[in-house]
Amino acid sequence: MVDLKQQYLKIKNEVDIAIHEVLDSAAFINGKPVGEFADHLAKYLGTKHVIPCANGTDALQISMMALGLEPGDEVITPSFTYVATTEVVALLRLKPVFVEVDTKTFCIDPSAIEKAITPKTKAIVPVHLYGQSAPMEEIIKIAEKYNLFIIEDNAQAIGSDYTFSNGAKKKTGTIGIIGTTSFFPSKNLGCYGDGGAIFTDDDTLANKLKMIANHGQQKRYYHEMVGCNSRLDTLQAAVLNIKLKKLDEYIDGRRKAADYYDKAFSGNAKITIPFRAAYSKHVFHQYTLILENTNRDKLNEYLATKNIPSMIYYPVPAHRQQMFATFGGSSYNLPATDWLTERVISLPMHTELDEEQLNFISSAVLEFINM
Numbered sequence: 001m002v003d004l005k006q007q008y009l010k011i012k013n014e015v016d017i018a019i020h021e022v023l024d025s026a027a028f029i030n031g032k033p034v035g036e037f038a039d040h041l042a043k044y045l046g047t048k049h050v051i052p053c054a055n056g057t058d059a060l061q062i063s064m065m066a067l068g069l070e071p072g073d074e075v076i077t078p079s080f081t082y083v084a085t086t087e088v089v090a091l092l093r094l095k096p097v098f099v100e101v102d103t104k105t106f107c108i109d110p111s112a113i114e115k116a117i118t119p120k121t122k123a124i125v126p127v128h129l130y131g132q133s134a135p136m137e138e139i140i141k142i143a144e145k146y147n148l149f150i151i152e153d154n155a156q157a158i159g160s161d162y163t164f165s166n167g168a169k170k171k172t173g174t175i176g177i178i179g180t181t182s183f184f185p186s187k188n189l190g191c192y193g194d195g196g197a198i199f200t201d202d203d204t205l206a207n208k209l210k211m212i213a214n215h216g217q218q219k220r221y222y223h224e225m226v227g228c229n230s231r232l233d234t235l236q237a238a239v240l241n242i243k244l245k246k247l248d249e250y251i252d253g254r255r256k257a258a259d260y261y262d263k264a265f266s267g268n269a270k271i272t273i274p275f276r277a278a279y280s281k282h283v284f285h286q287y288t289l290i291l292e293n294t295n296r297d298k299l300n301e302y303l304a305t306k307n308i309p310s311m312i313y314y315p316v317p318a319h320r321q322q323m324f325a326t327f328g329g330s331s332y333n334l335p336a337t338d339w340l341t342e343r344v345i346s347l348p349m350h351t352e353l354d355e356e357q358l359n360f361i362s363s364a365v366l367e368f369i370n371m
């Protein structure tokens with residue numbers, strides 16, 4: 001699905017030097033590159049604070065801890081997402097409330113949010129799925145009306161933006177009170193192991209987020225609150241400093257590949273190509289088709305016989321996961337989510353795809369679909 005080796009080879013000299021600098025410094029924890037990366041990313045995103053942490057799941061957990069949510073408080077999330085978004089809610093003994101996504105954008109459906117609100121609702125977690133912003137303006141309106149926090153799960157959309165109706169633009173992840181991301185290797189901005197970060201413009205909250213990620217301490221060995229241990233390694237920060245400079249170029253590469261696929265598939269009655277919302281710049285973490293009147297799982301197998309990887313993101317939505325049985329998962333009726341789950345397929349999408357590969361992949365898809 002990704003070609004991290006080829007991408008590495010193009011920046012090998014720079015990366016190898018940076019890694020050796022870290023090895024020579026022996027500052028493996030909280031070395032200089034960590035702070036530098038946080039500053040660079042804050043500037044890139046146009047946000048005041050970037051708090052690095054160990055992974056994108058921790059970023060979500062620390063965010064919910066810092067907002068002072070109490071056991072039993074309800075957090076609204078889409079069911080159609082990666083498990084991390086919903087899992088941390090349950091881990092903190094909060095109550096995940098699953099809602100529908102829009103089958104066009106794959107993102108949380110604002111009209112479904114409002115219906116799910118109760119006096120216990122405290123937060124909404126929109127996920128900018130596959131690389132495109134959720135409809136933030138509508139979500140903000142609801143959050144303001146009911147006094148709810150917005151935590152943006154930006155793990156799949158770093159570098160994407162949202163254009164408000166007054167023309168103002170903001171990077172995804174900097175719109176809600178908190179935004180989170182992951183630097184898992186295959187993400188649009190990936191390191192060479194695990195990593196994550198939290199974004200906020202709020203000084204008090206930033207301080208709290210930093211403390212929670214560091215065992216609840218500001219001053220060493222004086223622990224003011226219960227926290228956790230969640231750090232971005234210096235080695236990973238050194239890699240990210242180099243890759244951040246290339247992020248816009250990487251996004252362009254993904255968008256070009258998406259344009260190629262779009263052209264190849266548009267007009268085919270059985271294929272719906274990814275919708276590109278006018279309000280957002282799609283950064284194509286995934287290139288995901290909706291297939292109708294064709295056997296999606298057989299296509300997945302057929303592509304495998306040609307050594308073409310394809311993936312179902314995600315084969316089981318949150319409300320149907322055994323994990324959430326005790327949270328009333330099976331009582332949900334989310335037909336749009338189920339409909340998508342049965343029809344989506346994601347094709348290889350990364351920065352190193354050339355025309356020959358794109359042609360080979362799209363021809364194989366069409367060959368099967370038109371069989």
Ligand SMILES: *Cc1c(COP(=O)(O)O)cnc(C)c1O
Pocket residue numbers: 055056057058081082084085127153155156181182183184194195196
């Ligand atoms: C990858 C991802 C995460 C979790 O990131 P990790 O670094 O793997 O913990 C959370 N949410 C979404 C939507 C993701 O895609």
